[in-house]
Amino acid sequence: xxxxxxxxxxxxxxxxxxxxxxxxxxxxxxxxxxxxxxxxxxxxxxxxxxxxxxxxxxxxxxxxxxxxxxxxxxxxxxxxxxxxxxxxxxxxxxxxxxxxxxxxxxxxxx
Amino acid sequence: xxxxxxxxxxxxxxxxxxxxxxxxxxxxxxxxxxxxxxxxxxxxxxxxxxxxxxxxxxxxxxxxxxxxxxxxxxxxxxxxxxxxxxxxxxxxxxxxxxxxxxxxxxxxxxxxxx
Numbered sequence: 001x002x003x004x005x006x007x008x009x010x011x012x013x014x015x016x017x018x019x020x021x022x023x024x025x026x027x028x029x030x031x032x033x034x035x036x037x038x039x040x041x042x043x044x045x046x047x048x049x050x051x052x053x054x055x056x057x058x059x060x061x062x063x064x065x066x067x068x069x070x071x072x073x074x075x076x077x078x079x080x081x082x083x084x085x086x087x088x089x090x091x092x093x094x095x096x097x098x099x100x101x102x103x104x105x106x107x108x109x110x
Numbered sequence: 111x112x113x114x115x116x117x118x119x120x121x122x123x124x125x126x127x128x129x130x131x132x133x134x135x136x137x138x139x140x141x142x143x144x145x146x147x148x149x150x151x152x153x154x155x156x157x158x159x160x161x162x163x164x165x166x167x168x169x170x171x172x173x174x175x176x177x178x179x180x181x182x183x184x185x186x187x188x189x190x191x192x193x194x195x196x197x198x199x200x201x202x203x204x205x206x207x208x209x210x211x212x213x214x215x216x217x218x219x220x221x222x223x224x
Contacts, residue, residue, distance in 0.1 A: 004152075034212075043113075044153075044215040045198070090152050097166040098143065098202075098213055100152035 002027035002093050006101035013081050014109050021104050023078040023091030033074040034092040036100075037067055044090070050074065061085070083110045112136070114203050115218035121137075122170045123191050131186045131219045141165075142184040143213060144176055145200040152199070153200055155212030159184055196223045 007022040020052040025031065048059025053068040065076045071072040074091060086108045115134045123129050135142050141160040145153035158166035159178035173189045182203075188195055198220050202213035 006152075036215075043217045044202075046212055046214075049212060092152075097155050097158050097168070099155055100145075102150075102152045 002031065002095045002099050004091055004093050004099055004101035006089075006104050008090050008104045009102070010105045010107070012108045012109065015083055016080045017108075019076070019078040019081050019085075019088055019106070021091075021106070023074045023076065023101060025072050025074070025093040027072075027092075027093060027095050029095060032094040033065075033067060034093060034094065034098070035059065035063070035074075035076050036090045038088040038090065039105075040087070047076070047089070081106070081108050083108045114201055114214050116199075116201050116216040116219050118219060119217065120222075122224060124169070124192055125193060125223055127191050127223075128187065128189045129191060129221060131188075131199050131201075131221070133184045133203075133216060135182050135184070135185070135201075139187030139203035139205055140182055141204045141206060141211070142178055142182065143202045143204070144184070144186045145202065146170070147196075147198040147200055147218070155205055156186070191223045193223050197222060204214045 005024045032052040037047050038043045038044050047063050048057050050057045050067045058064045063078050080104045088103045090103045117132045143158040144156040147153045155168035157176045162178045176186045178184045198218040200218045201216045204211040204213045
């Protein structure tokens with residue numbers, strides 16, 4: 001079965017700082033990749049997804065992620081974070097069913 | 111349009127009891143998946159149902175069972191509750207079973223076992 005690793009458990013940034021959250025997966029076949037976000041008190045929401053094509057995908061709220069097949073990675077980036085980006089971020093991989101990483105808590109200081 | 115709805119929102123049960131959680135998918139969605147999210151961890155896959163049949167099962171004991179009804183709603187049952195079953199239980203719906211579909215999540219049911 002596939003598995004997902006998120007390297008950062010808690011990231012603290014100041015507003016306007018750049019963000020990169022790491023995600024690696026283990027699965028040898030074709031996968032679809034996702035980043036979900038969970039704002040405090042809200043349900044999981046999709047940030048972006050990769051199915052095929054251009055490995056650089058853009059999502060909502062200025063987020064983007066790059067799929068690097070050779071590295072089994074799908075890192076999430078944002079050039080300039082805002083206080084409202086404070087949330088929990090989950091990387092997920094869907095090969096047969098969707099598996100999530102442990103999540104990264106992002107705190108953005110105003 | 112209504113999103114994925116789950117009931118109840120909160121639940122407190124005693125060890126050894128049984129619990130049933132309910133999920134209504136987005137209209138038109140035929141696939142429902144269940145996840146367990148323990149505090150500080152990511153959602154763990156429990157089951158996927160599509161067209162009323164189990165299509166996937168995670169690494170959970172047989173105390174966990176589920177079913178999907180003709181209207182595509184779903185129930186998750188947990189028997190002989192343990193303290194470790196305390197978690198947020200999430201339901202997600204998607205249009206189809208295959209991996210090329212986005213999952214939409216409900217708010218979850220917070221289960222506390224005492």
